[in-house]
Amino acid sequence: MKVKTVAEYVASGEKPEILFWVGCAGSFDARAKKVSIAFAKILSSVGISFAILGNEESCTGDPARRAGNEFLFQMSAIQNIETLNSYEVQKIVTTCPHCFNTLKNEYPKIGGKYEVLHHTQLIQSLIEEGKLKIEGGAFAGKRVTYHDSCYLGRVNGEYEAPRAILNELDATFIEMDENKTRGLCCGAGGAQMFKEDEPGDKRINVQRVEQAMKTQPDVIAANCPFCITMLMDGLKAKEKQDDVMVCDISELIVQSNGL
Amino acid sequence: MTIAQIIFILLTIAVFTVAFRQFKRVVDNIKLGKSEDIAGDSVQRWQNVALVAFGQKKMFKRFIPAILHFFIYAAFLMTQVELIEIFIDGFFGVHRFFADKLGVLYTMIIGFIEILSVLAFVSTLVFLWRRNILKVPRFIKPEMNGWPKLDGNLILYGEILLLIGIFSMNGADVVLQKLDPAHYPDTGTLPVSSWLGPALFGGLGEGALHMVERFGWWLHILVVFGFILYLPYSKHLHIFFAFPNVYFSKLKSRGEMENMPEIMNEVKSMMGLIEDTGDMSDDIPEFGSRDIRDLSWKTILEAYTCTECGRCTSECPANITGKKLSPRKIMMDIRDRAEEVGTKIRSGNPEYIAEDKKEAGATLTIDNFDDGKSLFDYITNEELYACTTCNACVEACPVMISPVEPILEMRRYDILTNSQGPSDWLPMFNSMENGGAVWQLPDERGAWTKEIEA
Incomplete structure (x- = not known):
C-alpha cells in the first residue's frame, strides 16, 4: 500500500477524494504514527482515495495559539492555508482533535474554508453507509x-x-x-x-x-x-x-x- | 396623606436614587472594557435567554441544588406580583388594593406565592446548611474566605427575613379579616396563612394584630429595599445580570479563539500576501490583556454576573488535582480589579495619570490611567499557565461565563507583549518556527508512510 501526497496526485493528473491531515503527533510520535497507519489502512480498505501533504504540512498552530503566541500561530496557519488553497483542497479528515478544531473553527477567519472531519466522524459515516x-x-x-x-x-x-x-x-x-x-x-x-x-x-x-x-x-x-x-x-x-x-x-x- | 405614606414615598425615592447611582457605577465599570461588537442571530440569543437564563437549563446538570435554587427563583419572580401591590398600597395608603378587584384570582396568586415561599424557605435553610455545616467543597475554596463567604450567607439571611415578613403580614391579615372586614378585604382561603395565621396570632387582640401585620409589611419592603441597594456590591447581582449576560454570550464555537487581525495582517504582509498596512509601524503595540481596559466589556459583564457558585472550579482539572488555578477566582479577580480601576478613575486623582501622559490640564480617564497595578497583581502566572483550555468551566457555568477567554488573553499579553511565559515552551516555539512541527526531529514529515509500505 502506498500513501500518496497531494503533489503526487496532481502530478498524475488525479484528485484525491479527501486530504488526510496527519498532524505533528501522527507524523513524528512513535505511538501516534501507529494511529496514522491504522487510519490509512481503513481508508484504503474501503477504497477512498486520499492524500497527505507530506513535507508541505506543518503544525496547525493550535499549541502556539493557546500558549498565547499568536504570531507563531498566524505564521503556521497562513502558510498551511496557502498550501491547502493552492491545491484547492475541499475536504479534510484528521486523527487529531486539536488539528480538527483549528482547521474547522479557526482557519475560516484567516481565509481557509474547508469541510473538516474528525476520523471518528468519517468512520461512523462509512459504517452507516455500509461501506465499512x-x-x-x-x-x-x-x-x-x-x-x-x-x-x-x-x-x-x-x-x-x-x-x-x-x-x-x-x-x-x-x-x-x-x-x-x-x-x-x-x-x-x-x-x-x-x-x-x-x-x-x-x-x-x-x-x-x-x-x-x-x-x-x-x-x-x-x-x-x-x-x-x-x-x-x-x-x-x-x-x-x-x-x-x-x-x-x-x-x-x-x-x-x-x- | 398619612405619615406612613410620606415615609414610604420618600424612602422609595431615596432608595431608587441611590440604587440608580450604584448600578450606573457598575455599568460604567463594565464600559471600561474594550468595545466588542456582539453581532449575530438574535433569535438564537433570545432562545438562550429563554432556556438558559429564564429556564435555568444549565443549572439542572446538578439536580438537587438546581431544584432548590429553582424554588427560590420562582418565589422571587412571583413575589414581584405581590410587590406591585405593596407599592400601590404604600403610595396610596390603601390596603390590599387587588384583593376585592381580582377576587378568586387574587386568592390563587397569593396562594401560589405562599406555596413557593414555603419551598423557598426550606431551600434557603438547606443552602445555609450546605454552606456552613455540610461545607460543600466548592463553597470553602480559598477564594471564598472573608467577604465572599459572608456575602453568600447575608443573602440567605435576607431571604429568610423576606419570608418572615410575608408570613407575618399574611397571617395577621387572615385573622384581622374576621375581626375588621371593613378594613381587611377577604383574601379567600390561603394555603399557608389561613392556618398559620390563626395558629400563631389567633390569641392576639386587634391592636397587636395590626402591629404584626404592619411589622410584616414594613419588614418585607425594607428587606426588598435593602436588597436593591446591596445588589451592586454583591454576587447576588446575578439575579439581574444573568439575563443580559446570557443574551450577549458568544454564539461562535468554543473552539474558536478571538482572531487578532492586526497580527494576521502583519504576518500576511511579511509573507508578501498583502500590501503592508503600516498599522504597526507608529507605536510599540501591546497585545493581549494586561488590565481591565484590555478585556472585552463582555468579560467584565461576566465578572459582575458571576455568583461564585464554583461549579467551574469544581470541574476544573487543574483545580481538582490541587493546582492554584480556580476559574471562579479568575472572574472574581477581574470584577475586583474593575471595581478598583473604576473607583480610582472616578476619584479623578491626577496621581493616577500615567507618567508619560501627564500634561497640564489632563484629566484622568481609562486611556491615561495607570496606578502601577494590573490584573497580574491579582492573577498569577502560576494560575494562567495551569489552564488546559479543556472548557470544563465553560460547560459548567449556568450563566454562560467563559473564564478561558480572559486566561488566554492574559497569556497573550505575557507572551506577546512581555515576551515571558514558561521557558518549557521555547523549544516548542522554536521547532514550530524553524521546522513547522512541535518537535524538532530529523525525520521527514511523511516518513511514517514508509512503515505502511514495508
Whole structure:
C-alpha cells in the first residue's frame, strides 16, 4: 500500500477524494504514527482515495495559539492555508482533535474554508453507509471504556460518533462516571503537553486514569494522540501499563478486521 | 396623606436614587472594557435567554441544588406580583388594593406565592446548611474566605427575613379579616396563612394584630429595599445580570479563539500576501490583556454576573488535582480589579495619570490611567499557565461565563507583549518556527508512510 501526497496526485493528473491531515503527533510520535497507519489502512480498505501533504504540512498552530503566541500561530496557519488553497483542497479528515478544531473553527477567519472531519466522524459515516463493517472476534469478552477528548467532545460537541463505532465492536462498552460533557481532560490541552505541570497534588492524567480504572477496563479507547500519550503515562504511574491498553478507535477497527 | 405614606414615598425615592447611582457605577465599570461588537442571530440569543437564563437549563446538570435554587427563583419572580401591590398600597395608603378587584384570582396568586415561599424557605435553610455545616467543597475554596463567604450567607439571611415578613403580614391579615372586614378585604382561603395565621396570632387582640401585620409589611419592603441597594456590591447581582449576560454570550464555537487581525495582517504582509498596512509601524503595540481596559466589556459583564457558585472550579482539572488555578477566582479577580480601576478613575486623582501622559490640564480617564497595578497583581502566572483550555468551566457555568477567554488573553499579553511565559515552551516555539512541527526531529514529515509500505 502506498500513501500518496497531494503533489503526487496532481502530478498524475488525479484528485484525491479527501486530504488526510496527519498532524505533528501522527507524523513524528512513535505511538501516534501507529494511529496514522491504522487510519490509512481503513481508508484504503474501503477504497477512498486520499492524500497527505507530506513535507508541505506543518503544525496547525493550535499549541502556539493557546500558549498565547499568536504570531507563531498566524505564521503556521497562513502558510498551511496557502498550501491547502493552492491545491484547492475541499475536504479534510484528521486523527487529531486539536488539528480538527483549528482547521474547522479557526482557519475560516484567516481565509481557509474547508469541510473538516474528525476520523471518528468519517468512520461512523462509512459504517452507516455500509461501506465499512466491523468484524467480530478480537474483542469478545473484553471491557472497553472511552475517554472523550476535550476538543472533540466539549469543544466541538461530538460525543456520539466514537461511541457509535465502539458499540459495533463485540466488546463490553462501559462508560466512566465522568463522560461526555463531564469527561475530565487528559492534561495535555492548551499546550500543557509541552511544559511541566504547575505545583499540585497530582497530575491530571493520573486523575483521569484513576477514573478510567474504576470501570476495570482492558482497553481505554481514545481519539487523540495527546490523550493517548497522557493516558499511557498515567497507567505507567499506576503500574498498570501491562494490564490496560490505550488505543485509538481506528486501531480497534484494524485489530477487529485484521487489516 | 398619612405619615406612613410620606415615609414610604420618600424612602422609595431615596432608595431608587441611590440604587440608580450604584448600578450606573457598575455599568460604567463594565464600559471600561474594550468595545466588542456582539453581532449575530438574535433569535438564537433570545432562545438562550429563554432556556438558559429564564429556564435555568444549565443549572439542572446538578439536580438537587438546581431544584432548590429553582424554588427560590420562582418565589422571587412571583413575589414581584405581590410587590406591585405593596407599592400601590404604600403610595396610596390603601390596603390590599387587588384583593376585592381580582377576587378568586387574587386568592390563587397569593396562594401560589405562599406555596413557593414555603419551598423557598426550606431551600434557603438547606443552602445555609450546605454552606456552613455540610461545607460543600466548592463553597470553602480559598477564594471564598472573608467577604465572599459572608456575602453568600447575608443573602440567605435576607431571604429568610423576606419570608418572615410575608408570613407575618399574611397571617395577621387572615385573622384581622374576621375581626375588621371593613378594613381587611377577604383574601379567600390561603394555603399557608389561613392556618398559620390563626395558629400563631389567633390569641392576639386587634391592636397587636395590626402591629404584626404592619411589622410584616414594613419588614418585607425594607428587606426588598435593602436588597436593591446591596445588589451592586454583591454576587447576588446575578439575579439581574444573568439575563443580559446570557443574551450577549458568544454564539461562535468554543473552539474558536478571538482572531487578532492586526497580527494576521502583519504576518500576511511579511509573507508578501498583502500590501503592508503600516498599522504597526507608529507605536510599540501591546497585545493581549494586561488590565481591565484590555478585556472585552463582555468579560467584565461576566465578572459582575458571576455568583461564585464554583461549579467551574469544581470541574476544573487543574483545580481538582490541587493546582492554584480556580476559574471562579479568575472572574472574581477581574470584577475586583474593575471595581478598583473604576473607583480610582472616578476619584479623578491626577496621581493616577500615567507618567508619560501627564500634561497640564489632563484629566484622568481609562486611556491615561495607570496606578502601577494590573490584573497580574491579582492573577498569577502560576494560575494562567495551569489552564488546559479543556472548557470544563465553560460547560459548567449556568450563566454562560467563559473564564478561558480572559486566561488566554492574559497569556497573550505575557507572551506577546512581555515576551515571558514558561521557558518549557521555547523549544516548542522554536521547532514550530524553524521546522513547522512541535518537535524538532530529523525525520521527514511523511516518513511514517514508509512503515505502511514495508
